[in-house]
Amino acid sequence: MCGIGGILYSTGTRNLLQQQITQLAVRQQHRGPDGEGLWLQSPHALCHQRLSLVDEKGSAQPFADASGRYMLVYNGEVYNYQELRRELQPYYRFTTEGDTEVVLAAWLIWGVSCVQRFTGMFAFLIWDTVTETAFAARDAVGVKPFVYTVQQQTFLFASEVKALLAVISTPAINEYALAEYVIAPYLSGDGEAIHNGICYLQPGTYLQISRGAVTTHSWYRFGWQQQQQPEEVLTAQMADALAQSVAMSLRADVPVGLFFSGGLDSSLLGAIAAEQAAYKPTAYTITFQQHHDIQFDATTIVNADDLPYAQKLAHTLQLPFHRVEARHRSLAGSLQLLAQINDRIPAWEQEFSQHFLSIAAAKKVKAVMVGDAADEINYGYFFLLKDTVNTSPLGLLNLFGGTERLGLLSPRLQRLQPLEYLNHTYRQLAAEAGYDFARGGEESVLAMSTLVHRRWLQRLLHNGDIHTMHAGLEARVPFANREVLTVASQVLPRYGFKAGMEKYVVRTAALGWLDKAYAWRKKSALPRDPRLGKGYQQVLHTLLQQRNDFVDACLHRPALEALCQLPTVTENERMMLFNMICLINWSKVYAN
Structure with a gap:
């Protein structure tokens, strides 16, 4: 696993491009303690931060094919690379022992369909230095991240949003995405990113990139089949x-x-x-x-x-x-x-x-x-298994205090009617998979399971x-x-x-x-310390004593202050305290 990044079709000088790709790489260098690489051919640049688990002495990236025409930056593990290598050997001469070169060779020989043959987790981009076009793909369920943005005609991508923010002006906050975080943090941040203009490449999708054009295509989507085996x-x-x-x-x-x-x-x-x-x-x-x-x-x-x-x-x-x-x-x-x-x-x-x-x-x-x-x-x-949860997305939201969480938003954001917006959005997500919450029975379970798979996961x-x-x-x-x-x-x-x-x-x-x-042990999530409620109250109270334009614009101070004064703290209230502290701290780093 590694960090990947790049800037394509830069409109700045070569020196500026060098500075920006270096800043992007440094911001996610924690992803690659074993090495780093940078390729620059203005107006394009790629970078890679390496965590080496296979072929430590080879497979350095950005990785070029023998001709030097194609450049690969790749994050992840294609576990069946040895089997794929044997299939590809009649058509491609390998110079390394790892999965990196197998990914590039598979794309060169099989084209877009190569992703269908990969077992594992991956996010990668292949750059064609001759046509100045790129192909990027993400694994079936989105284990490995790929974030990108287009600024004028420049295409920028990375493994983490913070790396992009190191080289672009901080975008405005998407207020619907912000409301989703406050009301349903466990479903948030994927359908709509918190920053306007920053996109997450969705699971099982690939991009085709050229100057001035980025197109998205689906190659896999998990779903439940209607045919039932014994x-x-x-x-x-x-x-x-x-x-x-x-x-x-x-x-x-x-x-x-x-x-x-x-x-x-x-x-x-x-x-x-x-x-x-x-x-x-x-x-x-x-x-x-x-x-x-x-x-x-x-x-x-x-x-x-x-x-x-x-x-x-x-x-x-x-x-x-x-x-x-x-x-x-x-x-x-x-x-x-x-x-x-x-x-x-x-x-x-x-x-x-x-x-x-x-x-x-x-x-x-x-x-x-x-x-x-x-x-x-x-x-x-x-x-x-609860009908009160499955028959509507609002059932899930209210299980975790959705209505109470709505009151944490500023009156201005409450007027956006975020509960209605989220209910519609999540119903539409299920409908795209062919399910309707209102039909009850197995279909309601499948509708909610679709929401859990596509957002919670x-x-x-x-x-x-x-x-x-x-x-x-x-x-x-x-x-x-x-x-x-x-x-x-x-x-x-x-x-x-x-x-x-x-x-x-x-x-x-x-x-x-x-x-x-x-x-047969009953499901129990990764544990957390249930004694932290009072500590959270003290931390949030301290944060609210400070002037903060983000809090005043987006959150409801009286509701936050009331959370700090509760004599006892329930599980949902403790989670609200945790989320509000994290949101305020996050805003100091990642919001305008």
Whole structure:
């Protein structure tokens, strides 16, 4: 995994282009602790920051073919590169041993259809120095990021928004996207970016770029098929797909670790990896200060303390086990850092856990497997079983305090009617996939699952990438590989939620590796420290004492001040406090 960036069709001088591409590269250099490269042929420039897991001595980027005509910058892992290399060898002479050259060769031989052959996660751009045109693509579910903007006729792209903001004037805030963050942070930032004019290349899409023209094309979109296989066939196929996907995700010239919660997803990855790998992957589990004093009462998405489950299973699987304590020298300072790292604005308190896990793991390994995408494509959220949630997008928004959150916006932004706007937007998203929330039954579940897959998952994957890569660590996502997606697309709600249990097919498949205590453990999200509510109140109160034009223009100070005065803080109120602190801190760095 790496950082990529470029400036094409620059209208400035060569010296200015050199300065800008250097600034862009420096702003995301944390993504590439193992090396960096820069190519400049005015008015075009490319840069690359390298985290090397395969072919450490070769595959430096930007990478050119033998003729020098085509230049590639690539971020990700194409796990089946060895198989593809054998297919391509009759038509292409390889000079390196890694997947980078395979990506370029595949495009040269197979053209646009090359992306259909890739198993893994990727975002890349290929530049043709003769025609001065480019091709860019992103993986099937969007594990690897690709952000871009067009300024007059200049096309700029990067792996992180903050890198673009280093070389362009900070764009105006998209007020509908801002309202979405306040009301539904867990769905925010992908459909409409928070900055006007900055775009996220969508999952399963590619760009064709020429001077003055950028066209977008879809090459893959996950969706549930109407043909239903027998349950036992689906279970066997899921088990085979998971085994194959984990084996692929372990391919590297260096050891791969594991974020390990003791929940179904990471437990299953750990059990399969322990069986397949030539070494035992190190398991990293988050804990908190005075951890054993915490009451992990069941809440909306967290149901139990992970630590006992993780410790016991790591011992059973003989995995090296590493407890990572989330320790805040200053809660205000940690919140400020989180907002600086996440240029899409932190959405969940669990991002603290991702941050501390990433810092700890990066000291020992260069990559970790994570359980992301398991829930979002396999009916993994138990709130999907509630008719009060599934029959309308507003049901999901109100589950997490949507109406109360509306009151945090300034009266001016409330007049935009953001709840109605989001309800319409999310219904339209489901309709594009062929589902209507109002029809009830399985169709309502599929409509809500579409929203979860296309928005919730995108936010989750972004957070995973931004926090791991801040530490120079690669997050590998076996549940997002095409083998698993193919099987998951055949599972309809009647099997996904059989016997009232979420993720039923995955759980049944997991019995081939796990005891029932783990295979049937109820879904519980990555934990967060539930004791921080009072601390958040103090931090927000301090921020509100400062003059802030962004707060006055976009938020409702009386509502924020009322949050600070609550005698007790519920889960939803604690999340609102967290989000408002992060938004205000973010605005100081990334807003005008």
